[in-house]
Amino acid sequence: MDYERAGAERKLQLQELESLRLEAYENYRLYKEKVKVVHDKSIKRREFQPGDLVLLYNSIIRLMPGKLRSRWDGPYRVERVEPYGVFHLSHPSSSELIKVNGHHLKLLNGEKMAKNQELEIFLLEDPPIAGD
Structure with missing residues (x-):
C-alpha cells in the first residue's frame, strides 16, 4: 500500500x-x-542611394591600432544597391566594384554638407602669452 x-x-x-x-x-x-x-x-537603418559618397570601415586597423590612424577608408561611390543591405562600391582610382555590407559604411560628411548648404566656421586664435 x-x-x-x-x-x-x-x-x-x-x-x-x-x-x-x-x-x-x-x-x-x-x-x-x-x-x-x-x-x-x-x-539604425542605413539607407544609401546610388551615387552617394560613403566611407568604408577598415577592420584591419582594429587589430593594429594607431592613435591617429583613421579607421575609415574612402571616399567610395555607391554604384548599386541590392536587397538585405548589400552595396556595390567603386573607388575613383579603380574600375572594379567592391561588394560590402551596409553596416561597414557611413555617409561622407562632405556629402551631407553639400545637401544641407549650411556650414559653421570657427576662427581659432592663439592664447595670450603670460609674459606679455
Whole structure:
C-alpha cells in the first residue's frame, strides 16, 4: 500500500516539475521577445542611394591600432544597391566594384554638407602669452 501511495506522489511531483518547466520556457520566450523589440529599436537603418559618397570601415586597423590612424577608408561611390543591405562600391582610382555590407559604411560628411548648404566656421586664435 505504501508503494502505491509513493508511486502516485512521485507521478504528481513529475507532473508539477513538467508544468514548472513549461512555465519557465514560456517566460523565457516572452523575455526574448521583449529584448528583441528593444534591440530592434536601437538599430539604425542605413539607407544609401546610388551615387552617394560613403566611407568604408577598415577592420584591419582594429587589430593594429594607431592613435591617429583613421579607421575609415574612402571616399567610395555607391554604384548599386541590392536587397538585405548589400552595396556595390567603386573607388575613383579603380574600375572594379567592391561588394560590402551596409553596416561597414557611413555617409561622407562632405556629402551631407553639400545637401544641407549650411556650414559653421570657427576662427581659432592663439592664447595670450603670460609674459606679455
